[in-house]
Amino acid sequence: MPQEVGNDKPTANSMQKMVADEVLKHGSSEVVAKVYTFRDLAHATENFNPDLLIGKGCFGRVYKGHLGDKNQVVAVKQLDMIGVQGNREFLAEVLTIGRVHHPNLINLIGYCVNGHQRLLVYEYMKNGSLEERLFDLDEKKTPLDWHTRMMIGKGVAKGLEYLHNVADPPIIYRNLKSLNVLLDDDMSPKLSGFGPLKIGPKHGEDHISTRVMETYGYSSPEYATAGEVTIKSDVYSFGVVFLELISGRRVIDDKRPTEEQNLIIWAKPLLKEHSKIPMVADPLLNGNYPIKCLHQAVAIASMCLQEEPSTRPYISDVVVALDYLATAQDGQEPSSVDE
Structure with a gap:
């Protein structure tokens, strides 16, 4: 099970700033996804409980979760990606889905950067793929x-x-x-x-x-x-x-x-x-x-x-x-x- 990162807070902060800077560069009014902490999403998924695992692939794992602040069932995607390319893909996901809104496109609710952790929070789709x-x-x-x-x-x-x-x-x-x-x-x-x-x-x-x-x-x-x-x-x-x-x-x-x-x-x-x-x-x-x-x-x-x-x-x-x-x-x- 993934652990919270305790010793690389500067990295987490610098990555969070990089995400924020990119969002601002593309227009802050366009990206409405909320920033969550790792603790928020660990709580939402019962510490990434394997019983809540609803998807797994080359991209990482997806867990069913519940956000207390919105009283909403969500899907939390935990990405398997470290390094420059991984961060670029994460940023692209936030900047793409975060600025497009249509009934036939998945809604990005929020995201999290913590050390090497990259997580995306989507609306939960009851009937799967x-x-x-x-x-x-x-x-x-x-x-x-x-x-x-x-x-x-x-x-x-x-x-x-x-x-x-x-x-x-x-x-x-x-x-x-x-x-x-x-x-x-x-x-x-x-x-x-x-x-x-x-x-x-x-x-x-x-x-x-x-x-x-x-x-x-x-x-x-x-x-x-x-x-x-x-x-x-x-x-x-x-x-x-x-x-x-x-x-x-x-x-x-x-x-x-x-x-x-x-x-x-x-x-x-x-x-x-x-x-x-x-x-x-x-x-x-x-x-x-x-x-x-x-x-x-x-x-x-x-x-x-x-x-x-x-x-x-x-x-x-x-x-x-x-x-x-x-x-x-x-x-x-x-x-x-x-x-």
Whole structure:
């Protein structure tokens, strides 16, 4: 269990000042996250009680906690990072999420710097990640119905639309995958896991170069070949997640037959043949979806998964298309959707 740091208070103070200086440099009015002490967050998580551990990965650990000052259940992310790069990633997380506010983006409540400890406090998302709700079902969880899947897709697209078109400067998310889509009490999605700051390309440029990309399977072809990302790279990743929603299949699943392990490779031939499109739908839906909407959803996914970035739609166009799909309920077709 992590211990409070007693002998490096100057380091803690200097790091806290560095965070504060960076926040001020980017505009103190934009970053509203509260500064917590390590003691505050240790108390909130019952000294990082293993029974409250709700997530673990290469980034560190996430604990469910309770903040007495707000009487609020929260998620406390304890980052595994030491050194310059780790501090840069922590700062980027605070400065990115701390200045963007949208119903489909996770809300950063606060943060803590103490010695080598870096902690982030987020709103607690009762229904966990989309990955869990799609692929890790048990007897307590019913499969997501068609309408809920379309509403989740629409919410994810609206979160990206805010980052691309409203945030100033624009932000390329670069980390879209089902694990980073969190679901609240009402199954409304929120993007999380922002990581290093990803400001959009400078004036006159159409991409940024990077080699910090995410999980295999979700990244766009232009990243895989040249390490370049644009807002259209996010659109490709959205296409992957949306196809996961439609099919109920992981983008990479080594438990399936060899020819079906890569979702995109398996699905692309089926997406091109009208008669085979129902084969893409999640069997757990038991055919309970408007067939016209399935075809429309598959068309949206196909457009987002185009090899060339220029041929993919903008995410704002995807939002418009999903507005129609999200109106179809109980097997009824939305009147505005054309086959």
